[in-house]
Amino acid sequence: MVKKYERKAVATGSGESVTLIDVARVAGVAPMTVSRALNRPELVRSETQRKVLDAVRKTGYVPNMLAGGLASSKSRLVAILVPTIANSIFSDTVQALMDGLSSSNYQTLMGLTAYSQEREEALVEAIMGRRPDGIVLAGTSHSKATIERLTKSRIPVVEIWDLADKPIDMMIGFSHEDVGKQVARHLLAKGYRKFGIVSVDDPRGLRRCESLKRELAKHRVAKPPFEVLPAPATLQAGREGLNRLLEANAPEIVVCSSDTLAQGVLAEAASRAMKVPRDIAVMGFGDLSTAAHVYPALSTVRIDGAIIGMRAAQALLARFDGETEPADVRIDTGFAIIDRQSA
Amino acid sequence: MVKKYERKAVATGSGESVTLIDVARVAGVAPMTVSRALNRPELVRSETQRKVLDAVRKTGYVPNMLAGGLASSKSRLVAILVPTIANSIFSDTVQALMDGLSSSNYQTLMGLTAYSQEREEALVEAIMGRRPDGIVLAGTSHSKATIERLTKSRIPVVEIWDLADKPIDMMIGFSHEDVGKQVARHLLAKGYRKFGIVSVDDPRGLRRCESLKRELAKHRVAKPPFEVLPAPATLQAGREGLNRLLEANAPEIVVCSSDTLAQGVLAEAASRAMKVPRDIAVMGFGDLSTAAHVYPALSTVRIDGAIIGMRAAQALLARFDGETEPADVRIDTGFAIIDRQSA
DNA sequence: CTGTTAGCGCCTTCAA
DNA sequence: TTGAAGGCGCTAACAG
Numbered sequence: 001m002v003k004k005y006e007r008k009a010v011a012t013g014s015g016e017s018v019t020l021i022d023v024a025r026v027a028g029v030a031p032m033t034v035s036r037a038l039n040r041p042e043l044v045r046s047e048t049q050r051k052v053l054d055a056v057r058k059t060g061y062v063p064n065m066l067a068g069g070l071a072s073s074k075s076r077l078v079a080i081l082v083p084t085i086a087n088s089i090f091s092d093t094v095q096a097l098m099d100g101l102s103s104s105n106y107q108t109l110m111g112l113t114a115y116s117q118e119r120e121e122a123l124v125e126a127i128m129g130r131r132p133d134g135i136v137l138a139g140t141s142h143s144k145a146t147i148e149r150l151t152k153s154r155i156p157v158v159e160i161w162d163l164a165d166k167p168i169d170m171m172i173g174f175s176h177e178d179v180g181k182q183v184a185r186h187l188l189a190k191g192y193r194k195f196g197i198v199s200v201d202d203p204r205g206l207r208r209c210e211s212l213k214r215e216l217a218k219h220r221v222a223k224p225p226f227e228v229l230p231a232p233a234t235l236q237a238g239r240e241g242l243n244r245l246l247e248a249n250a251p252e253i254v255v256c257s258s259d260t261l262a263q264g265v266l267a268e269a270a271s272r273a274m275k276v277p278r279d280i281a282v283m284g285f286g287d288l289s290t291a292a293h294v295y296p297a298l299s300t301v302r303i304d305g306a307i308i309g310m311r312a313a314q315a316l317l318a319r320f321d322g323e324t325e326p327a328d329v330r331i332d333t334g335f336a337i338i339d340r341q342s343a
Numbered sequence: 344m345v346k347k348y349e350r351k352a353v354a355t356g357s358g359e360s361v362t363l364i365d366v367a368r369v370a371g372v373a374p375m376t377v378s379r380a381l382n383r384p385e386l387v388r389s390e391t392q393r394k395v396l397d398a399v400r401k402t403g404y405v406p407n408m409l410a411g412g413l414a415s416s417k418s419r420l421v422a423i424l425v426p427t428i429a430n431s432i433f434s435d436t437v438q439a440l441m442d443g444l445s446s447s448n449y450q451t452l453m454g455l456t457a458y459s460q461e462r463e464e465a466l467v468e469a470i471m472g473r474r475p476d477g478i479v480l481a482g483t484s485h486s487k488a489t490i491e492r493l494t495k496s497r498i499p500v501v502e503i504w505d506l507a508d509k510p511i512d513m514m515i516g517f518s519h520e521d522v523g524k525q526v527a528r529h530l531l532a533k534g535y536r537k538f539g540i541v542s543v544d545d546p547r548g549l550r551r552c553e554s555l556k557r558e559l560a561k562h563r564v565a566k567p568p569f570e571v572l573p574a575p576a577t578l579q580a581g582r583e584g585l586n587r588l589l590e591a592n593a594p595e596i597v598v599c600s601s602d603t604l605a606q607g608v609l610a611e612a613a614s615r616a617m618k619v620p621r622d623i624a625v626m627g628f629g630d631l632s633t634a635a636h637v638y639p640a641l642s643t644v645r646i647d648g649a650i651i652g653m654r655a656a657q658a659l660l661a662r663f664d665g666e667t668e669p670a671d672v673r674i675d676t677g678f679a680i681i682d683r684q685s686a
Numbered sequence: 687c688t689g690t691t692a693g694c695g696c697c698t699t700c701a702a
Numbered sequence: 703t704t705g706a707a708g709g710c711g712c713t714a715a716c717a718g
Contacts, residue, residue, distance in 0.1 A: 064472065064711055071714075086438060109452055363697095
């Protein structure tokens, strides 16, 4: 009986790529059986299984996922688009997401949008070429083209870090409007009346600040001075923000749209020998665990990026397993206002 | 004359995937011509080019890179393995690397090793399945299996954040031994004699510390107490480290293996009302720009992650263009000892 | 449980 | 400058 799949002599060099067929030949089975043994071992007799694994080891075979993906229309790839990973709230998210996905053998393609819809659009376009099984997007401000492309691709999408009315598909986050509102109420309840706001020019940060202003207006508080600095948020921007606020009359409390900004404000206050929160109180947003050690008087809105990432991974995996339907998932992870002001 | 490539009716629904053949049919050319128009436009008449682009727009075609990669053995994918992105020195690196590569149309697959050789090995294995065009690895401590696999895959590899004797291929970083040595000399020159060392259990950090100890020994300085804490580096670990050092007699200067650790030490010192650097001096490592605003007395070894990432991207692109040969590249990006101690 | 056949969508190679 | 044939390595679907 003549063996098949003899097409190629045994690789002599080292660069030659070993294929399924080589493994099949060594194991003395059909290529399809090797494929099964590797991907659905439960369908294969255990002895066959052993033979195949031996052959894999002997040959140093590494499955070609490009070929596998092409044949099966499953890439086992999830794309993640975030504005940056320099900010710990996003890197926590990404890290948790990767952890959750990699334990189910999904790999992640990351893209950095730098808060730009155009970049996001280009990235989505490029990434769709890889036929990812799922896409995670930070935020809900996407270009029309992006939304359309994603919608009709029917790829599972998770929008994170935000909750909005018209999700593309799944959504995991919290309401930035709610943050602004609750911060306003919280601070009003503590007796503050003279506010100052510092934000960078980032859509979500601005939404929090606008909501804060609306809530203050409702309570008939004087319209607070509002300094918007160009992105990205830096310590320097925070210092500059406080400087500008102090040119007019000093607010009792400065609300910052981000953690780094708040640290900048604190640094500037320190350099002016202002005591926090006695001379000026500061409310931050995001991860201020580092600063909190140094400035115990700092209040903050705490978001847990890791939880958002973990939930996103779970949502995708559930969807891959057919446990949920498009647009089924909408999770409010909430936020906490952590108050360290002892004013 | 009967047209070819009529295999499929025009997609009516929206989920149907558009292929090169569909575009070819719409444009009235052969599939191969579409491929050329998209990938090597210089080989195509400009009118044909226009027809193809029109058809692409009309059909909403997105090239399938799995198929393209399979056919051409080029994935336009670069894998990046780093211990974590929670640390800004690595996230800067990753960010710069992605920037550099994406402008040449490469995408990046990221993997997090959590400082574990086993995880790195598993990730390398999984990632090789995607047939990346290049791989970037942080550090030089890899398992034998990892090294062997990478070596015989002949995929361009860049090891970053370190310089060692036996590179797999390209290497961009600095010598951790040199850091330890220079820090020792620097501090000795400033007159310090009573040292304390705090490190987490991370290979590169330990190498810096060991080298520091060796240099101190050479200069006949008393063997310093050396606290090694379990990874990951946290503020808490730093505080604990200083606590332990202070149980014996207090050192004049504490050298920390990482930025976070140094911040923990500073926080603990602050909570004990110790003045830095008067009561105790602190030398950190990595990105302490945040802490520096708060603790102007902190010294640090400054590494620029962004430069390392940028250089790595350049090195890979040069290699892809055939401008360099395996093992041609070895770049010492150096480091700076930034001294803010005014003791 | 295992094997056979027929593509997946694109690009390489050669021919026109 | 464009086209046709064939194959990249794998898996779905159907037989046996």
